[in-house]
Amino acid sequence: MSGIEIRGVSKAYGQVSVLEDISLSIAVNEFIAFLGPSGCGKSTLLRMIAGLEEVDGGEIRIGERRVDNLPPGARGVAMVFQNYALYPHMTIADNMAFGLKNIGVDKAEISRRVADAARILELEPYLGRKPGELSGGQKQRVAIGRAIVKNPELFLFDEPLSNLDAALRMRTRLELAQLRRRLKATMILVTHDQIEAMTLADRIVVMKDRIIQQVGTPMEIYSRPANVFVAGFVGSPPMNILKTEIADEAGFASVTLGGHTGIRTGIRMDSLPASDHWRVGLRPEAIRIGVPDQSDLNATVEFVERLGERTLVYARLEDGTPVTAEDSGLSRVRMGDAVGLKLNAAAAHLFNAQGVGYHADGVE
Amino acid sequence: MTAVARKKADWSNAMFVAPFLFVYLSLLIYPLLSGMVLSLFKADLFGGREFVGLENFSRLMRDDIFLQAVSNTFYFVLLTVPPLTVIPLILALLLNRTTRVAAFFRGVFFSSSVLSVTIVTLIWRMILMADGGFITNIRAFFGLPAIPFLSDPNLVMISMAMITVWWCLGLPMMLYLSALQQVPRDIYEAAELDNSSWWRTLVFITLPSLYRTVVLVAIFQVVLQFQLFGQPQLITQGGPNGASRPIVLFIFEVGFRRWDIGYAAAASQILFVLILIATVVQYFVTRKRAK
Numbered sequence: 001m002s003g004i005e006i007r008g009v010s011k012a013y014g015q016v017s018v019l020e021d022i023s024l025s026i027a028v029n030e031f032i033a034f035l036g037p038s039g040c041g042k043s044t045l046l047r048m049i050a051g052l053e054e055v056d057g058g059e060i061r062i063g064e065r066r067v068d069n070l071p072p073g074a075r076g077v078a079m080v081f082q083n084y085a086l087y088p089h090m091t092i093a094d095n096m097a098f099g100l101k102n103i104g105v106d107k108a109e110i111s112r113r114v115a116d117a118a119r120i121l122e123l124e125p126y127l128g129r130k131p132g133e134l135s136g137g138q139k140q141r142v143a144i145g146r147a148i149v150k151n152p153e154l155f156l157f158d159e160p161l162s163n164l165d166a167a168l169r170m171r172t173r174l175e176l177a178q179l180r181r182r183l184k185a186t187m188i189l190v191t192h193d194q195i196e197a198m199t200l201a202d203r204i205v206v207m208k209d210r211i212i213q214q215v216g217t218p219m220e221i222y223s224r225p226a227n228v229f230v231a232g233f234v235g236s237p238p239m240n241i242l243k244t245e246i247a248d249e250a251g252f253a254s255v256t257l258g259g260h261t262g263i264r265t266g267i268r269m270d271s272l273p274a275s276d277h278w279r280v281g282l283r284p285e286a287i288r289i290g291v292p293d294q295s296d297l298n299a300t301v302e303f304v305e306r307l308g309e310r311t312l313v314y315a316r317l318e319d320g321t322p323v324t325a326e327d328s329g330l331s332r333v334r335m336g337d338a339v340g341l342k343l344n345a346a347a348a349h350l351f352n353a354q355g356v357g358y359h360a361d362g363v364e
Numbered sequence: 365m366t367a368v369a370r371k372k373a374d375w376s377n378a379m380f381v382a383p384f385l386f387v388y389l390s391l392l393i394y395p396l397l398s399g400m401v402l403s404l405f406k407a408d409l410f411g412g413r414e415f416v417g418l419e420n421f422s423r424l425m426r427d428d429i430f431l432q433a434v435s436n437t438f439y440f441v442l443l444t445v446p447p448l449t450v451i452p453l454i455l456a457l458l459l460n461r462t463t464r465v466a467a468f469f470r471g472v473f474f475s476s477s478v479l480s481v482t483i484v485t486l487i488w489r490m491i492l493m494a495d496g497g498f499i500t501n502i503r504a505f506f507g508l509p510a511i512p513f514l515s516d517p518n519l520v521m522i523s524m525a526m527i528t529v530w531w532c533l534g535l536p537m538m539l540y541l542s543a544l545q546q547v548p549r550d551i552y553e554a555a556e557l558d559n560s561s562w563w564r565t566l567v568f569i570t571l572p573s574l575y576r577t578v579v580l581v582a583i584f585q586v587v588l589q590f591q592l593f594g595q596p597q598l599i600t601q602g603g604p605n606g607a608s609r610p611i612v613l614f615i616f617e618v619g620f621r622r623w624d625i626g627y628a629a630a631a632s633q634i635l636f637v638l639i640l641i642a643t644v645v646q647y648f649v650t651r652k653r654a655k
Contacts, residue, residue: 050553050557051556051557052553052556052557071556072553072556072557073556073557073558073559073560074559077557078557079553079554079557081550081553081554082550083548083550085548085550085551085553085554086551086554087551087554087555087568087569088551088572088573089568089569089572089573089575090568098555098558098560098568099557099558099559099560102558102559102560102561102564103559146554146558150558
């Protein structure tokens with residue numbers, strides 16, 4: 001079993017730089033998710049670990065071995081591709097056995113491993129079929145099976161669920177989580193879906209614009225976003241990020257919102273640097289619907305999304321600032337209603353002019 | 365819409381296919397059928413025509429010159445179709461990359477295909493002529509005797525095949541290249557991660573992906589090469605001693621030199637049936653293998 005060490009890795013296509021000075025340590029048996037918007041370089045980084053892209057600078061180690069100069073097959077990794085990449089002319093059994101045959105594994109051993117993988121992934125009835133005869137979910141399981149039979153040191157998943165429909169995606173996500181517990185191997189998942197990253201990964205690497213924005217556990221990323229990008233990208237609907245001014249109130253920062261001053265946050269004033277301007281971040285669940293004039297702020301409802309277990313309320317403050325608030329699933333709020341907004345200001349985040357995030361102590 | 369109006373609309377829709385149908389029927393189906401009818405007559409170009417039933421076919425079966433032409437044609441098809449199926453495949457595999465050198469050579473290998481048969485035969489005559497040809501000159505430089513490429517009955521069909529392969533390999537190469545570019549890139553990446561060697565990737569991934577194109581090229585070449593005509597007509601006129609006379613040249617000579625149109629039509633029907641049989645056999649054999 002191997003951890004991974006990525007040191008100062010960079011990549012450019014001609015004049016276009018796609019990754020700059022990426023460094024990351026991944027522990028043995030850790031499940032890491034690379035999360036970021038399209039074009040952030042997350043897939044390129046995964047492909048560099050796999051050996052499918054050359055590394056322009058820096059080095060990659062898997063366990064004790066430096067691998068960035070080794071061919072893909074010699075790195076001891078298995079990869080599950082977004083489009084499955086199954087061999088269309090081979091049966092499912094042959095698809096899974098191909099890699100083992102290539103390295104001369106004994107026939108009986110190949111049969112045993114293929115049978116094991118097929119049992120785990122419930123693929124036994126399909127072993128004699130060709131990929132074209134399977135559904136998307138079944139193909140994805142074959143792709144996972146092809147990875148499992150190799151007993152790799154490292155599993156790489158390149159957006160493995162993005163081609164599946166919503167119901168199947170959830171089921172496969174659960175299967176991946178169970179598989180992870182059973183396999184006990186280091187895994188890296190590339191995704192732009194934060195739910196996948198939050199539910200599967202031990203730690204999330206949030207990437208944007210060629211660099212790593214933040215590395216942390218799912219709850220760290222959610223509760224203590226390193227910067228305004230992470231705060232806006234992780235969480236659905238995104239965090240409200242509103243312009244504000246801050247003042248010192250008994251050692252804590254208080255903010256001005258919608259013309260109301262003195263909304264006290266849990267952030268200590270002495271932890272904040274000097275900054276030209278500030279933005280306050282409040283997740284929708286930290287803004288609840290209340291009675292007008294008896295709450296922290298007044299607002300007018302512009303749009304209501306009823307999601308069943310909760311209701312999202314898109315409203316506008318008296319000074320015109322748009323905010324997203326949350327109400328219970330049984331909410332009776334309707335478009336055009338005047339509502340009050342109750343803020344859980346203790347859960348507020350502050351972002352300075354450079355976008356760096358500051359959080360209340362003890363928020364996890 | 366009333367039934368009458370609908371009927372009218374249906375007929376007006378037929379106008380869309382009418383131009384194609386007219387050309388197809390008048391230039392393909394009518395000549396084909398009239399050729400079949402003609403093969404049952406003793407006819408000449410001046411209009412004299414007498415029904416003889418299958419006499420023309422029976423004459424053909426006893427005609428040594430025709431039988432030699434049939435055997436020459438089969439020999440030529442055997443000499444050309446395998447190389448025209450395999451060499452373009454090898455070229456496509458070598459040139460399926462984005463480098464400038466590959467683009468240059470793709471152009472080089474395809475360029476011969478755009479030449480007319482007149483130019484091709486002119487070039488190759490200058491190369492193969494026993495008297496002062498390019499190869500003869502090179503061999504003479506080393507003190508070697510000339511090879512009678514075009515006048516030795518054992519060599520002349522091989523020479524025709526060589527010329528034809530050189531001339532025709534551009535198009536199949538392009539077909540293979542376009543098929544290769546249809547194979548998803550990530551399958552090759554999966555194979556790399558699966559430790560697949562170059563050879564195993566070729567055998568287990570690339571070639572199965574190209575199977576349909578290989579069949580297409582082979583059938584296409586069989587149909588095309590059975591119709592050999594221009595090269596021997598322009599270089600050897602079927603000689604020496606009929607050794608390079610294919611069926612189409614025989615038909616041409618009988619029809620337009622001896623004006624025995626009915627007899628030529630009968631030979632044409634036999635060529636048609638031969639091509640049809642070869643194509644159908646090939647199709648079913650390859651389909652069975654694909655299954």
